[in-house]
Amino acid sequence: MSAASRPVIVGGGIAGLVAALRLARSGASVVLLEREMALGGLLRSRRLPTGQYVDQGTHFLADTGIEDLDVLVRSMLPASELRRLAPLQAGTFAFGRLNVSSASLDIRGLGRDLEAQIVAEALCTEENGQEASDLATHVMQLFGSTALRTVFDPIFKKLCGVGCAELAPDAMRLFSLARLVALNPAATRRLKSTPHGDARFSFHSNDEGKNPASAYYPTHGGIGRWTEALARAVQDEGVEVRLGTSVQRVTRHRDSTVSLSLSNGDHLASDLLVWSVPSGMLLRALGEPPESMPQVRASIIEHFVFDRPFLVGAxxxxxxxxxxxPFRVTLYPNFTDVPSEGFACTVETFAEATASVPLDQHADQSHADLVRMGLVDPRATRLWSDAPPDRAAFPVWTKNHRLALLRQRERVEQLLPECILIGRATGKDFFMTDVLRDTWRRCDAVLQQQNSLRASDPSRGGPPNDHAVLDGSVRDVA
Ligand SMILES: Cc1cc2nc3c(=O)[nH]c(=O)nc-3n(C[C@H](O)[C@H](O)[C@H](O)COP(=O)(O)OP(=O)(O)OC[C@H]3O[C@@H](n4cnc5c(N)ncnc54)[C@H](O)[C@@H]3O)c2cc1C
Known part of the structure; x- marks a missing residue:
């Protein structure tokens, strides 16, 4: 690979933005292509007419453990405007029981007998050292058959629309379902004193046994305020941002450079393609049929403002x-500075991708659920509610789909070895922290490779050229 001085990054979500900043700060002349008319991807916020800011889902920033990356993430806003939440106070509602002390699934609402049976089976499971091929087998290995039947299968049918047998083992990670809360705090401490028990049961409190990583959220303006600051930093670093632009065709040349035909008719040449949107789109642009397009569930995101404070501090x-x-409720007044009137929350609910839900009826239903869960005062009045028409898409990690994504990734690596896949394109990471960490490491690897090439051949170390704009048709010389 030649020295990567002219990267083109496709997709302006956090993955694309962080990659753009990292590469631009190393001296590269970067172009960032974003299909929408705004940067930020899913990390955007809006201001409701009642004055509160709400996000597209739940999006807290968190330490990644990579010091330079964490410094960069925190440097986007003044320290006084980025609240540190250590630890995040997450809660659960399951089997009729609200628990605002732990992020792990609390099975005590199932009743004493079932709870005791699940704990007993979980303590007797044996690992055979083989990786499970599906989530049902993984749950059986960890917790046993009663937990699979009474806990995990019903929950995954709600969350993913399919049972555990169809899902990949790592689908558990998407919903923080790796450990259970059971018994009482003292008994759990004893259970957790062995590696077997520790892997299956969770402390009863968010404050106990947590790793020291902190989470962060802007004091006001929503997560979008942080993303806007990141987007400004990218532009200040000289990155050429092209909004409303996507890639139609990618052609690889013999010298390992690529030509990109863009939706506006322009052509770009690059020696490093950084692709952060689903890899199926890249295969299509290369003229190959994608193996599998992402399987997703639509997520209805509703925003509410009530006239009374929430009943819990989670x-x-x-x-x-x-x-x-709902599958998740975010309670903004518990971690932001809010206007004096009105208490906002975001409620996320899965729906079949094709289901048409009358949203006003849905808001009544969600409001009733919020009261039933003990989050909203039954006497509270709704000052505002709405649901943006664009439904967010949540991945469904079936085992077949995960395998297809892996094959797709391998195909891209064969066809375009110089391309780096980050963010959504990898198909392996979902959470922001994982996406950021992986993006940073991939950029690091590219930069190290360039440095070693420059060291071995000083002629490669010249100043970066501007992106060549190709006129006329793109030649297929691959
Ligand atoms: C409903 C929901 C809730 C979530 N909750 C959490 C959470 O609680 N915690 C957490 O850590 N993570 C959460 N996530 C995941 C988080 O949103 C992702 O980790 C993060 O957004 C990934 O960033 P990205 O840049 O890879 O993708 P995105 O944010 O999706 O950005 C991709 C960008 O590429 C653009 N684009 C798409 N196609 C093209 C194209 N062909 N050409 C050019 N540009 C294109 C898009 O417009 C977008 O701007 C959630 C995701 C969803 C859907």
Missing amino acids: HYVHTYGPDVG
Whole structure:
């Protein structure tokens, strides 16, 4: 690979923005292409007419453990405007029971007998050292058959629309379902004193046994305020941002450079393509049929403002029980500075991608669920509610889909070895922290490779050229 001095980054979500900043700060002349008319991807916020800011889902920043990256993330806003939440106060609602002390699934609402049976089976499971091929097998290995039947299958049918047998083992990670809360705090400490128990049971409090990583959120303006600051830093660093632009065709040349035909008819040449949007789109642009397009569930995101404070102090609550509609509720006044009137929350509910839900009816239903879960005062009046028409898409990690994504990634690596896949394109990471960490490491690897090439051949170390704009048709010389 030649010295990567002319990267083109496709997708302006956090992955694309962080990659753009990292590469531009190393001296590269970067172009960032974003299909929408705004940067930020899913990390955007809006101001409601009642004055509160709300996000597209729950999006807290968190330490990644990579010092330079964490410094960069925190440097986007003045320290006084980025609140440190250590630890995040997450809660759960499951089987009719609200628990605002722990982010892990609380099975005590199932009743004493079932709870005791699950704990007993979980303590007797044996690992055979083989990796499970699906989530049902993984749950059986960890917790046993009663937990699979009474806990995990119903929950995953609600969350993913399919049972555990169809899902990949790592689908658990998407919903923080790796450990259970059971018994009492003292008994749990004893259970956790062995590696077997520790892997299955969670402390009863968010404050106990947590790793020291902190989470962060802007004091006001929503997560979008942080993303806007990142986007400004990218532009200040000289990155050429092209909004409303996507890639139609990618052609690889013999010298390992690529030509990109853009949606506005322009052509760009680059010696490093950084792709942060689904890899199926890249295969299509290369003229190959994608193996699998992402399987997703639509997520209805509703915003509410009530006239009374929430009844709990949790930052957000996962709602696992099949008996309530939402899967997550975010309670903004518990971690932001808010206007004096009105208490805002965001409620996320999964729906079949094709389901048409009358949103006013849905708001009544969600309001009733919020009261039933013990989050909203029954006497509270709704000052505002709405649901943006664009439904967010949440991945469904079936085992077939995960395998197809892996094959797709391998195909891209064969066809375009110089391309780096980050963010959504990898198909392996979902959470922001993982996406940021992976993006940073991939950029690091590219930069190290360039440095070693420059060291071995000083002629490669010249100043970066401007992006060549190709006129006329793009030649297929691959
Ligand atoms: C409903 C929901 C809730 C979530 N909750 C959490 C959470 O609680 N915690 C957490 O850590 N993570 C959460 N996530 C995941 C988080 O949103 C992602 O980790 C993060 O957004 C990934 O960033 P990205 O840059 O890879 O993708 P995105 O944010 O999706 O950005 C991709 C960008 O590429 C652009 N684009 C798409 N196609 C093209 C194209 N062909 N050409 C050019 N540009 C294109 C898009 O417009 C977008 O701006 C959630 C995701 C969803 C859907």
